[in-house]
Amino acid sequence: MSIDDILADALRLVKPDRLEEARVETLSSIVLGKVREILASEGVDAEAEILGSVAKGTWLKGDYDIDVFILYPPHIDRGVLEDLSLRIGVRVFEDLGGRWILRYAEHPYVEGWIDDVRVNIVPACRSRPGSWVTAVDRTPYHTEYVRRMIRSEEERDQVRLLKKFMKGVGVYGADVRVSGFSGYLCELFIISFGSFIETIRSAARGWRGLFIDLEGYYDSIEAARKVFGDQPLIVVDPVDPNRNVASPVSLTKLSEFTAASRLFLDKPSIVFFNPPSIEVDIDSIRRAIECRGTSILALAFEEPRIPPDTLWGEIHRSLRAFVNVFEKWEFRVIRSSAWSGEGLTVFIVELESRFIPGVKLHRGPPVDSREAYRFLEKYMGGDIRVSGPWIDGDRWYVARRRGYSDAYLLAMDVLKGDLLAYGFSKDIAASIARGFGIYMDGGLLELAVRCRSFLEYLYDLLDGRPRWLRFGFSKDTCG
Amino acid sequence: MSIDDILADALRLVKPDRLEEARVETLSSIVLGKVREILASEGVDAEAEILGSVAKGTWLKGDYDIDVFILYPPHIDRGVLEDLSLRIGVRVFEDLGGRWILRYAEHPYVEGWIDDVRVNIVPACRSRPGSWVTAVDRTPYHTEYVRRMIRSEEERDQVRLLKKFMKGVGVYGADVRVSGFSGYLCELFIISFGSFIETIRSAARGWRGLFIDLEGYYDSIEAARKVFGDQPLIVVDPVDPNRNVASPVSLTKLSEFTAASRLFLDKPSIVFFNPPSIEVDIDSIRRAIECRGTSILALAFEEPRIPPDTLWGEIHRSLRAFVNVFEKWEFRVIRSSAWSGEGLTVFIVELESRFIPGVKLHRGPPVDSREAYRFLEKYMGGDIRVSGPWIDGDRWYVARRRGYSDAYLLAMDVLKGDLLAYGFSKDIAASIARGFGIYMDGGLLELAVRCRSFLEYLYDLLDGRPRWLRFGFSKDTCG
Numbered sequence: 001m002s003i004d005d006i007l008a009d010a011l012r013l014v015k016p017d018r019l020e021e022a023r024v025e026t027l028s029s030i031v032l033g034k035v036r037e038i039l040a041s042e043g044v045d046a047e048a049e050i051l052g053s054v055a056k057g058t059w060l061k062g063d064y065d066i067d068v069f070i071l072y073p074p075h076i077d078r079g080v081l082e083d084l085s086l087r088i089g090v091r092v093f094e095d096l097g098g099r100w101i102l103r104y105a106e107h108p109y110v111e112g113w114i115d116d117v118r119v120n121i122v123p124a125c126r127s128r129p130g131s132w133v134t135a136v137d138r139t140p141y142h143t144e145y146v147r148r149m150i151r152s153e154e155e156r157d158q159v160r161l162l163k164k165f166m167k168g169v170g171v172y173g174a175d176v177r178v179s180g181f182s183g184y185l186c187e188l189f190i191i192s193f194g195s196f197i198e199t200i201r202s203a204a205r206g207w208r209g210l211f212i213d214l215e216g217y218y219d220s221i222e223a224a225r226k227v228f229g230d231q232p233l234i235v236v237d238p239v240d241p242n243r244n245v246a247s248p249v250s251l252t253k254l255s256e257f258t259a260a261s262r263l264f265l266d267k268p269s270i271v272f273f274n275p276p277s278i279e280v281d282i283d284s285i286r287r288a289i290e291c292r293g294t295s296i297l298a299l300a301f302e303e304p305r306i307p308p309d310t311l312w313g314e315i316h317r318s319l320r321a322f323v324n325v326f327e328k329w330e331f332r333v334i335r336s337s338a339w340s341g342e343g344l345t346v347f348i349v350e351l352e353s354r355f356i357p358g359v360k361l362h363r364g365p366p367v368d369s370r371e372a373y374r375f376l377e378k379y380m381g382g383d384i385r386v387s388g389p390w391i392d393g394d395r396w397y398v399a400r401r402r403g404y405s406d407a408y409l410l411a412m413d414v415l416k417g418d419l420l421a422y423g424f425s426k427d428i429a430a431s432i433a434r435g436f437g438i439y440m441d442g443g444l445l446e447l448a449v450r451c452r453s454f455l456e457y458l459y460d461l462l463d464g465r466p467r468w469l470r471f472g473f474s475k476d477t478c479g
Numbered sequence: 480m481s482i483d484d485i486l487a488d489a490l491r492l493v494k495p496d497r498l499e500e501a502r503v504e505t506l507s508s509i510v511l512g513k514v515r516e517i518l519a520s521e522g523v524d525a526e527a528e529i530l531g532s533v534a535k536g537t538w539l540k541g542d543y544d545i546d547v548f549i550l551y552p553p554h555i556d557r558g559v560l561e562d563l564s565l566r567i568g569v570r571v572f573e574d575l576g577g578r579w580i581l582r583y584a585e586h587p588y589v590e591g592w593i594d595d596v597r598v599n600i601v602p603a604c605r606s607r608p609g610s611w612v613t614a615v616d617r618t619p620y621h622t623e624y625v626r627r628m629i630r631s632e633e634e635r636d637q638v639r640l641l642k643k644f645m646k647g648v649g650v651y652g653a654d655v656r657v658s659g660f661s662g663y664l665c666e667l668f669i670i671s672f673g674s675f676i677e678t679i680r681s682a683a684r685g686w687r688g689l690f691i692d693l694e695g696y697y698d699s700i701e702a703a704r705k706v707f708g709d710q711p712l713i714v715v716d717p718v719d720p721n722r723n724v725a726s727p728v729s730l731t732k733l734s735e736f737t738a739a740s741r742l743f744l745d746k747p748s749i750v751f752f753n754p755p756s757i758e759v760d761i762d763s764i765r766r767a768i769e770c771r772g773t774s775i776l777a778l779a780f781e782e783p784r785i786p787p788d789t790l791w792g793e794i795h796r797s798l799r800a801f802v803n804v805f806e807k808w809e810f811r812v813i814r815s816s817a818w819s820g821e822g823l824t825v826f827i828v829e830l831e832s833r834f835i836p837g838v839k840l841h842r843g844p845p846v847d848s849r850e851a852y853r854f855l856e857k858y859m860g861g862d863i864r865v866s867g868p869w870i871d872g873d874r875w876y877v878a879r880r881r882g883y884s885d886a887y888l889l890a891m892d893v894l895k896g897d898l899l900a901y902g903f904s905k906d907i908a909a910s911i912a913r914g915f916g917i918y919m920d921g922g923l924l925e926l927a928v929r930c931r932s933f934l935e936y937l938y939d940l941l942d943g944r945p946r947w948l949r950f951g952f953s954k955d956t957c958g
Contacts, residue, residue, distance in 0.1 A: 206847025208873065252871055252872055254873075255845075255846040255847075256870050258847050259846045259851065259870060262852075292866075293838045293865065294865070332836070334838070334866070334878050353836040357832040359771070359772045360813070361814070361831075366734075367685070367734040367735075368734075368737050372738070376952060387771075387829075387942065387943030389943070389948070390814070390944060391734045391735050392731055396738075399829070462866060464869050464877070464878060465868060469855075469868070473855060
């Protein structure tokens, strides 16, 4: 199939039909009307607006939130803003007959459902650019900018294709867990490159060092680097020259997008937009682990009850600390990964082998150094010396026993020790201190049987390939 | 015991008694007279002289050769020089009733025994300094220089102590096997530092970068480095400014001398001059190997019949090539060593473990590189892929099967392959091609039972410590 045919198919997946558009429009005006009514009836000095992808007309078919912003004057007291907004938000859902919960991101908002559509009531300030009061004060400007720059339905479709492609290859989402591309970033790419395919072509050439500055705030990338540092991708926010819209994008996600774009151009396929679901059965996973020849160690503990971005920041940091322990003791780590869900957090570390030799070569100090004598004192006697010390070149060497030759025992000692000192984060250290489990190799299946989504995660991890690569690559097509 | 007492004891070990001196003197004049008689009777235009440690009076008790040099005019034809000298040399031993063999070092000479004393008849030219014709033309100048600079018996005793110490700690000998210090170098150290103990004190501070230029040929060490390059120790030959007398000294031997000197000053003992012999029994070696926890692999083959310095040059090079193979395939090498004697050469490589995990993490090319596609083609299918490829940071990674997880199988494949391509030297490659044996761990004892000197070598290697360290170190004395 040609790229054009693929894109036509993909468009059918992402473009809302008339019915959906009508429904979104109707629901939006009902909710907006309700909010404005409450504001008026309570005499609140604020305006309400629909913002986000619904306002911009760039949402993906069947996949939309209605974001209603309550915009206050910038001088409003922060406490008043929060109290008022939560009260108004709750009343909206009570009046319209929906369920709701309070969300605490960087600042609080009310999330609710009306007819199974998610509606967010979000407070913000009408602050001037550069004098932002809340974290979401830029949103009205973003919405306004995109509506001004993306005027045709064709352009909105290009945004939708790009979002769907990024979702399909797993790089969509600016939250800490994904560390990928936001919807706004997709819109800026379409404004910058003109179309989905030109964005993909550019990405395929590699985006490290890419610099996009639509409003021309900076004379050069060097000038921008003075503000943003050495980030791999810089996309200056058109409404705020001091913000890099691409700063949440990790180097890994950037690289994944480049690799997927390359492969898509070489072998266009709908799987990049719509990856097939996988059939996972526990027996095939059991066999895969058994004949793999590595050692897989899983650490499971209760998921700390903290906001998702905080949680995933802690997970990334603590997993790194856990991996460091194995590397410090010379276990060879193949890959590490984390999963969290259903009240459980799991760290997975795959090692070349659970056991390493009990003896190692240890390089000592130079023969003519001050430390040489301490080295000899330590290694001439005692239990850890196996052979030596001897001299090679200008240094002492000794063959000594390793501190740990079993990764399981190492993990147990670490996890019962001072986790903060090892670099684990506060909430995760506290959770592990309350209790943890270590599961080795086939033992992982105990976790997997409990939870379908963990099973799928494990299946993908064992395979190791991103799904777009697994389903999108075939040998004969590579140049 | 004080250092003075130790040195007095050591001196008794190394200083020849009157009887030995008389014997050396008598035998020297008999041999010298005989050579001169033959030269005269044949009308050869050459002179004969006693040179070397006997002429300098610096030989060690019970350990001397009588070196008779036949000195020709520098314009003599090389072939004539060799033919004449061998003929004369043979006649000396036939006339005096000794046995003899022809030796081919860099140039040929006759080695013989009279009354169990080794006598060498060596041809050389009376060439002017800097216009050397044969490799040993410097010897008359060396002998003359040392006799001029070392005039007292006390100074000669200092040379003897230094030689004996160096022998005792295993750094004496400029041959390729030892790659240590020559007797002439010992004499130059005593001339330079004045005494044994001052030499040791200097060495204990570390000799890397030491520069000795007794005749002041160079303005600075930088000027000397232009001639000698980056050698760790430079001792300019007083009779030849273009020669570094210390160039045969390896960094390891230099470091061993420094370390032994430090320890001797801290804990003076006769063991540095006269290390105790060791009691080796094969059962204790067997037990030591069994509970060691490493894997020892020995390669044995017929010793190539080439001069010792050539042999040991090839051994060092080929052992390095053998070790490189293991390191390339990611076996962790603890130590390597070689032994040669009684027609057999043995390479020993001690590994952390004979077996390593069958799977490894393999880092691929950057995602945006040209090589990325070749990497995907190679690792998406086929038997060596275990998991992946996946992206981390800006690169592809894959978990793949190792080429070898058993060092024995690797060694077998290499030794049956193209050894020259692996970097083995010519004669050793040829010998291995004719046949070899691999002995693992306890299997080494098969070699050891054949040969006492190999057994002692193996004992020292397993212990790992130089003998001076093993017997000269005790914990309580270290500062």
